[in-house]
Amino acid sequence: SNRADRIEAALTFLTIGHRGMMGVEPENTLRSFVRAEREGVDVIELDLHLSKDGALVVMHDADVDRTTDGTGPIVERTLAELRELDAGLGERIPVFEEVVDAVRAPLQAEIKDVAAAQAVAEVVRTRDLAGRVEVISFHDEALAAIRTLLPGVRTALVGDRYGADVVDRAKAVGAGTLSLNIRRLTLELVERAHAAQLKVLGWTVNTHDQLRLARGLGLAGVVTDQPEIRRAVRFTA
Ligand code: G3P
Ligand code: CA
DSSP states (O other), X not given: OOHHHHHHHHHHOEEEETTTTTTTSOTTSHHHHHHHHHHTOSEEEEEEEEOTTSOXXXXXXXXXXXXXXXXXXXXXXXXXXXXXXXXXXXXXXXXXXXHHHHOOSOEEEEEOSGGGHHHHHHHHHHTTOTTTEEEEESOHHHHHHHHHHOTTSOEEEEESSOOTTHHHHHHHXXXXXXXXXXXXXXXXXXXXXXXXXOEEEEEOOOSHHHHXXXXXXXXXXXXXXXXXXXXXXXXXX
């Protein structure tokens, strides 16, 4: 592409804070999200599950073992019970609405539990977040549900061990973006996605080499645990 295209790409390339800024803060906590925003990320990524009583709990795993001082599945606890746990450095497990209020950045809200789609759509609708929140998921059915409930909300299909059919899957659920494991990403797949009018994001990009690869592949941005890696290569158009 020409120089203007390359400069445009350099200026619009997105740095997305993974679970906030999990490289330095306890993942998926308000502390992590506030830190990511202060660091200047363009978008903050977070993960969502449903509690036993239907709250939208911000946590990556389906159980609390790895990231808190408790044990067992999220879905077997009420929000009040989950609030008693320490999510790291004394932080409490947040709910989605608290993250919405704690930061101003655009959010990538990942539906981990397909059953949470309805609740996510409800928050996005009642809080008028369609312009600020992109709903993302590994689960096609979660994105299809969001598409039905809130046709105007942007969505992204996430892929780890995806095949070439991931482009058709994204189009089938109305997603505008693919967010893919950069370790398995090829130029051929990126070109196929672009030909289908899909943006492509890469995760998880934590080194300068991976960042250069992402830029070379023409990605729209990267999901990173360490947004500070952007500084060294910010304006390399
Ligand atoms: O943003 C996509 C990325 O977060 C998917 O992987 O396991 O960190 O949710 P994971
Ligand atoms: Ca995620």
